[in-house]
Amino acid sequence: MSFEVSNTILIERAQQSKISEVDFDNLPFGKIRTDHMLICEYSDGKWNQPRVVPYQDISLDPSAKIFHYGQSIFEGMKAYKDEQERIWLFRPLENQKRLNISAKRLAMPELPEAYFMEGLSALLKLDKDWIPTTADSSLYVRPFMFASGTGFHASPSDAYTFVIACSPSGAYFGGKIKVLIEEKYARAANGGVGFAKAGGNYAGQFYPTNLAIEKGYQQVIWTDDIKHEFIEEAGAMNIFVRIGDKLLTAPTSDRILDGVTRKSIIDVAKDMGIDVE
Ligand SMILES: Cc1ncc(COP(=O)(O)O)c(C=O)c1O
Structure with missing residues (x-):
């Protein structure tokens, strides 16, 4: 599969940040979303330019194949910030590779590494203030891809959407687990x-x-x-x-x-x- 990779990510900033509404000392897991998200659409056999946009709803046709045939994959990782305000991720390339392993098995298009890594980097730089620094907390990063193409024929979609959304989060589990x-x-x-x-x-x-x-x-x-x-x-x-x-x-x-x-x-x-x- 060949891709036209551009290293430019279009950025549209949110008019107003929601960060002042968040209690960073009491973060639930995965419930709060940051100001922006990355979105990249696949159509006509190629990935279009990735964009960082204000976090928003996604509109889909009721016959979108994700609803019927479940072509949906995701990844999960955590971003941290040190005292010098540098952003750290744990081996994100491994998540990028695994996303494409999942994509292949579900007959979905592989995403170019540069789109994943540059998109992730642009998004995290823009939403850096959302990376919590309190104990046990992190910015949970959720890349995901789903079938946005339409039709009731049980066959792979011809259009897909890739998104990265982030959530400042506390621990996934608390205390002992049975x-x-x-x-x-x-x-x-x-x-x-x-x-x-x-x-x-x-x-x-x-x-x-x-x-x-x-x-x-x-x-x-x-x-x-x-x-x-x-x-x-x-x-x-x-x-x-x-x-x-x-x-x-x-x-x-x-x-x-x-x-x-x-x-x-x-x-x-x-x-x-x-x-x-
Ligand atoms: C089923 C399953 N196994 C294992 C893992 C751990 O994967 P990783 O160490 O890459 O986060 C996850 C992560 O969410 C998972 O969902």
């Missing part, structure tokens, strides 16, 4: 889309997770779909178990998201001489 090791439902199966960060993977988890919540748990730990004998991962994180001096984690497969944190922990552990299996 988890249920799932023995009936499965998150993913061989040959499926478990390794992709596809919206539908999360929709399918909500019902079993609700059942677990009713029983007093906060999260489900997914097990293999055939016998429910092997631990795979949690709803939104990979899992490591320490046995003696060894770290164990499920191998990546069709069924498991290849987490950036997971692969970084493996690298760091190996560097430190810790056995990982």
Whole structure:
């Protein structure tokens, strides 16, 4: 696939910032949005110029294929700011690569690396004041892509929209977490889309997770779909178990998201001489 990549991001600034309405000492997770978002549209076989615009609603035709066939993928990462006001992200290129791995599996167009990285950088520079510095907080960054093309034919869309939106956020979980090791439902199966960060993977988890919540748990730990004998991962994180001096984690497969944190922990552990299996 070839792309015409321009390194210019068009920027339209918000007339007025909403930042004074935010209580940065009590940030929920993912509920508050910053002043701007990045948007980039794909049509006629190519990505158009990315734009940073004031955060706003998106209008879609009711036959847009996202509503019917679920072509929707996303990423998640966190931005931090140090005392010198420098912005830090944790290995964002890994998220960019994974977005395109997800895109390929869902028959969606891959996004050029420059659009992702330059768009992200332009957006974060503009919304820098929104990056919280209080303990446990960060600016949650949510890149996502969905099918905006229309029609009731069950086939891939011919138009897509890529957006990056940001949310100043507190911790995802608070305190100790009680988890249920799932023995009936499965998150993913061989040959499926478990390794992709596809919206539908999360929709399918909500019902079993609700059942677990009713029983007093906060999260489900997914097990293999055939016998429910092997631990795979949690709803939104990979899992490591320490046995003696060894770290164990499920191998990546069709069924498991290849987490950036997971692969970084493996690298760091190996560097430190810790056995990982
Ligand atoms: C299903 C699932 N597994 C693992 C992870 C961890 O991925 P990462 O370390 O790249 O954030 C996530 C992240 O949200 C996830 O949704």
